[in-house]
Amino acid sequence: MNTDSPSPAESETPLPVEIGEFLTHLEKERDLSPNTLQAYRRDLREFASWLAATHGIAGWEWNELTRTNIRGYMAHLTRRGLAKRSIARQLSAVRSFYRWMHRDERVDVNPARAVGSPKLPRTLPAYLDRTQAETLMQHAATRAQSLEFTDVRNLAMLELFYSSGLRLSELRGVDLADLDLVSQQVKVRGKGRKERIVPLGDHAQRALRNYLVKRDALIAQASGGAVGRRVARGAVFLSERGARISARAVQHAMVTLMSAVSEGADLTTHSLRHTFATHLVDAGADLRAVQELLGHASISTTQIYTHTSVDRLKKVYRQAHPRA
Template identity: 45%
Template sequence: MNLDQLVDDYLVHIRTERGYSEHTVAAYRSDLVELVDFASRRGVVSVAGIELVLLRDWLWETTERGLARSSIARRAASARGWTAWLRRRGLLAADPGARLKAPRALRTLPRVITETALADALAALADRAVGGDPVAVRDAAIAELLYASALRVSELVGLDLPDVDRRRRTVRVIGKGAKERVVPYGAPAARALDRYLDVARPAILAAATPNGTPTADVGTAVFLGVRGARLGVRSVHRQIAALLSSIPGAGPSGPHALRHSAATHLLDGGADLRAVQEFLGHASLGTTQIYTHVSAERLKQSYRTAHPRA
């Protein structure tokens, strides 16, 4: 079996058996296709030639191209996952990737929007929706729900109508690794979401499909685009980036900034770290702990600004 086929089989494995997201599978595909191309240029066309020296040379080449540490670390992880799978299938006598090391990705603190700035931004969206424009009402509901429930953007656009329990104010989402969780949302998000579902969504759907019925997928999707199809990740990213563009501060301005902000505000308000872990759907508590560092940095900044002996 050639290396290209083995890469395809591995990608099917991580998608169907490991539950990796399409985004992660695409990243692994890119890395492993590049690795197989590098191996081919070195004369390696069979699995027997996948050795530690080859993997190290491949990573070294990517380093020489000036790739970021995070990109190199991800490539190493892709290679290690693949070779471990090859070993488990009995195609390699030993796992060369087990000894492959890469520079640790630099961990930067996520951008967090202040509660006041977020309140102002969400109020501006609500004011825009007062006139009843269906898209403006939808956009207000999206921003409120992203912040209220700290959803990943992929989780938000994947929501179907049965996933929303309006009486209990909860949404059921499928997160990374196909893990399901139920998260709450508050009164402001409930008002925005109810208005969207009761008034704006039917209007968007009616305008987009005047002479027919929507497809089954569109019929169940919570958030719709102006053409009546399920809203995409890029559309939400553009919307939130525009919303946050005028707020001072460095760092990303996409939907994840709302997720980071929600997590940090929960911890600032006294929420338990493990409860926040469950809320965010993190597999590891260590991933959630980054927000404790954010809170500590914010405290230091407040101290330096406000304390007379700072």
């Protein structure tokens, strides 16, 4: 039997009850985001489909699976050509599922705990250097001089990304009630619905003030027309029709701006977050503070941004060490 490619019937295997209850636990008790829940559902459904394809739909029990079974699943994913990062994510989902079942005394042991995760390559995220960042801001500011709604909005989004290091989903989710331009700070709901307060720079504050004037005018115009029911009055960033801006629209706007100053650099919206962190760390910012600003759960995630600090450290060494 070819277990690498489940048949359509196998792919449509009903989701086991235990997985459904685990997903409910994640949603209700851990308050995970819809995107995270969808990823767990997808990964665990694939695991269950593989078990059904290799053991038969009724040919296995959660408590009978061993680490050999889990390793077999990892080998199956490798043969399918999945990247190491994707395999590691799926193993993490299986581990979390078994950890929950073990705590709930549904299984005696967690067999996934003893399975090693693939070693991931330490890739450096794409980011803009200081000259590129300054050129990008000037380019966006020049476009905003048109006073067109989209150009003024895009400058405000760009400045907020670079000023505060927000994720795309966090920027989309910012409401008027979260924004305090007097104190120059914004409340952000990050991964796991965790809230944090991040500062706003002077440039971001000015760009946001200019945009909010355009935003208010758009809402006033939209409210008087047929689309008035769809106006997202609480959201900060809106589409031209008055709805909360979509993730795709944010991506398109930012990539378009970046492509004008850094063609072929493979930059994405997330590159602005990397740029924010890299510039802070490179200037000597405390890594723990950067961790809090980014909303990272672990300091190890933040440490990747130390890659540009080598030159600065060498300079400090030459200045301070007596035999440098």
